[in-house]
Amino acid sequence: RFLCSKMCFLCLLLIQYCAAEIHVRAKKGDTAVLTCSLPALDEGSSAPQHVIEWVRQDYDIPILIQFGVHNPRVHPNYDGRVSLVRGTSLQIRGLLLEDEGWYECRILPLDKTTDEAGSNGSWTLLSITSPPVFTETSRPRVEVFVGRSVTLKCAAQGNPRPTVTWSKDGRPIKPQNKVKIMNGSVSFHAVSRETSGQYQCHASNTEGNVTHVTVLKVIGPPVIVIPPMDTVLNMSQDAKLKCQAEADPPNMTYVWQRQGEDIYHIESLKSRVKVIVDGTLLISRLIPEDSGNYTCMPTNGLPDSPSASATLTVQHPAQVMKMASLTFLPTGMRGVIVCPVRAEPPLSHVDWIKDDKPLDFDLGIYPGWTLTSEGSIIIATANDDAAGVYTCTAYNSFGTMGQSEPTTVILQDPPSFKVSPRKEYRQDIGRMLVIPCQMDGNPAPKVSWKKTGIASRSLFTQAANGSLILHPLSKDHQGEWECSSTNRVATVSVRTTVFVLGTSPHAVSSVSVIPGINQASVSWVAGFDGGYAQKFTVWLVKEEKQEWLSFSDLSTENSLLVTNLLPATEYQFSVVAQNKIGTGPFSEITTITTLDALPVVAKLVPPSNLSINKSSEGILLWWSVPKAQSPPIDSFVVQSRLEGGEWINLKENISPVENQIFLPGLSSSRLLDFPDQLMAGVMAGVGLLCLALILTLAIVCFIFHKRNRRRRQNIKGKETAL
Known part of the structure; x- marks a missing residue:
């Protein structure tokens, strides 16, 4: 094992040594020489003629073939860039990244066959290094509409493969919910104005680095940064409503409206307003009519321009608006004499003068006359007392702006029914039904008919004398109809019900x-x-x-x-x-x-013949097990309590087939009771000493609805029988 390890180590050293000998590194655009030497000749022999080939591992044909003094044949991809130096070495000029690969030198003597010559060359690895170069970038300036998506591209090549990073205004960009970086490109989803800025794409490797800058500009409608605020000023003061917006493109104009109308189209306002460059609205010498809702709308020509509104309140003494010169009241009916008031702060009270004499409503001068909080006079029944010339003066906490113009109250008769319809009419379907409604008055009042509630889909006509004509009578004509008449002082009406016979029933x-x-x-x-x-x-x-x-x-x-x-x-x-x-x-x-079903409670038969036998070691209980029940008994439980106390469990989960249990250590000095629901059981076996001990033990059945897998549905429940 030690010898094998040493041999492997020597092999690795040899491989590294050989690799170092056949690895040529060069930069893109430089010149590289791949060495190759002729084989050694025997002493005294002359060099034979030979062919020199340089082949590349991934090419089907040699990149260079040289025979003697003849011109070499060169692969088209290397045309004009390769030649032999020092006889057999390959020189490559103007290196490209595509030139990287494995090359082999082959020297083929002509005095030997191909098999005899063999492969006498060696493989050389040519590595081309190159600093990063951008192959695809976005334009130096990119514009995108707010809310849309955009991708800034940045692709670079080099050897080693360059690393691409992005930064905005000098700060690195990190992927977020709406920002993704993939394959050198950065993508933005739903850009906002904050997305605008200068973006730098930086590509780098060990040979160098390069940077591309793109300015991203998010264009869109203006954004209001300072909206107008609700303002309260006094009459005659100057108002200033601010409205500042930002936009790209910044060529903004500001439009101001009051109550939806352009301020320059309002006669009482156009000579006193001015919109300055920053959007502020100036109103000089405020008057009460200037109160209202003002809306600022900046625009730069792009759609979806924003708007912001504020309320201008002009405080002033109470003012009576234009008073009608004539006021008509209906004789014998309710009438109203209005004092049209504008007041800010709100109205406090209104004084009335009739025929140059003040009206004191606190004294109740005229029965049925009242003064409303808005300053109007309500007359329950208008008569000759109401006729006259009236003026009103309104007041608030700022005072008054004076008395109104006079109005003359004139009594006029309301319309009256000359012929009125009956309360109801019944007529067969398909026939004609005429319902009269004729009025008296001067001038002659107008009469109109309408169906109350759901409008009639069937046609109806009205005669010149005001009568309603239903022809042909249809089911849709059934219902309540109203005849009304109006003149300048009052409107009167009367209703009648039409029943159409011979039809199917109406909806319930x-x-x-x-x-x-x-x-x-x-x-x-x-x-x-x-x-x-x-x-x-x-x-x-x-x-x-x-x-x-x-x-x-x-x-x-x-x-x-x-x-x-x-x-x-x-x-x-x-x-x-x-x-x-x-x-x-x-x-x-x-x-x-529908309501939920009530739970079903099974009535269980309790154990019977409960008996006890006392000893010095405890108490033995036994009982008669009840007959089989449905649902079946799952278990018994024994309970006891001290006299007047709460029930406690002495023993649980007693098998339903058991009929006795021993309770050790139960004190004979305690008095125990049975549960009320077990009083039907047999109570016996009180001890010989009869020390007033009454032991009550309840055997309780815990009942569970067991699953009947074949014939019943799954029912879960738990019942306890005491």
Whole structure:
């Protein structure tokens, strides 16, 4: 073993020595010489003619063949770059990375056959080293839209293979959720403005290094960095609402709007506003009308421009807006005299003057007159007392901006019914139904009809005198109709109900379902029967089923008990009515879940004839085992307690076939009781001394529902019989 180790060591040294002799290293672009010498000649002999071949391991034909003084034949990949020096050595100029490989020199004497000459050359390994050179890079400047993905490419070659690293603004880039580096390229998913910067791709090996720089520019719509803030100022002050944004490209313009309208299109505002270069909005000499919501919208021509809003509040004394010169009130009806007020801070009170005399509502000058918190006068029944000339003055904590313009209150009769419709109409389907509605008034009021609730899909017309014409009468015409009339002081209306006879029933409503365990109580409100007796059918479908089932019994009542349902199951219910004409539409679906089934508790027969026998060592209990039960008894347990105390387990997991147990060390000075539920058992064997000891031991059956593997489903449970 020692000799073998020494031989292996010498072989390794020899291999390293030989490898060192045949390994030629050179840099890309330089010149390398692969040596080869003629074989030694015998003394006194002359050199024979020979052919020199240089072959490469992965080439099918030699890269150079030289015979005598003839021009050599050179492989196309080496044309113009190889020649023989010192007779047989191969010189390669302008080295390429592709030149790396194994080369063999072969000298073939012409006076010998190929087999006799053999392979008299040696293999030489040519290694080409090269500093990194980029083969693919991104453009020096790359632009990408915000939110999109981009990849910066960087591929380099060299020998040894170069290592490629990335940095941004001088800091190394590490892979993250949205940044991946693979095969020399760095990819960004959903770029943001923070992705912008100068990226350096650095390729290096032992021969050198090289760096490529790409400036990544993320373009997109502006980003608001300083939004406007809610501002409260006094009237006549100057307002400044800031709005600063950043964008690339940076050619931004700012648009300001108030309540959605361009500020330069608002007559009262356009002469007092200015938007400066940084986006700030200046408003000089504020007036109350300047209050509102202002929106800043910077844009650089790219889509999805942002916006930001703020509220400007201008504080001022209470101000009465433009007062109508005439106010009309309906005679005999409720009327309102409005004082249109604008106030910031809020309104505190309003003073009214009628016919140059102040109105004191605290004194109750006119019955039924009240003053609202908004400053309006409410008149319960307008009469001649309301007629006159009114002015109002509004106040807040800042004071008042003066009295309003006067308004003259004029009484006018509201519209009145000349002919009004009855409360209801009944007519057969297909016939004509005319419902009158004629009004009196000066000027003549307009009359209009509409169907309340669900609009009618059938056509209807209105006569010149205001009557409603339904022709031909259809089922869809049924329902409540309203006739209304309006003039400048009031609107009056009246309603009537149309019943269309000779149709199928209308849909039931208000379906209610009260679930039970195996049943559900369904109730509903019946729709109009179409003029004939109607009956009802309850339809239901179980969860995850698509086939609806009807409850076969037809009922004339408005409720029905549906039975034979499964517990803890979701059901959908719908009710449909039918009469001699046909079947009406289904009601809206009501979904319920039936209740969980109550747990089944087996009534177990307890052991009987419980007896005791006392000794100095303890107590022996024995009993009569009950007959076989279903489910079967799993085990017994013995319990005891001191008089008035809690029950404790003395012995558990007693086999159901056992009928006695010995309890050692039980003290005779303690009084024990039976559990109440075992009083039916036989109590005997009280000791000879009768020291008022009453021992009660309960034998409890722990009952488990055992698995019946062949005929029953898996049921897990545990029952305890005492």
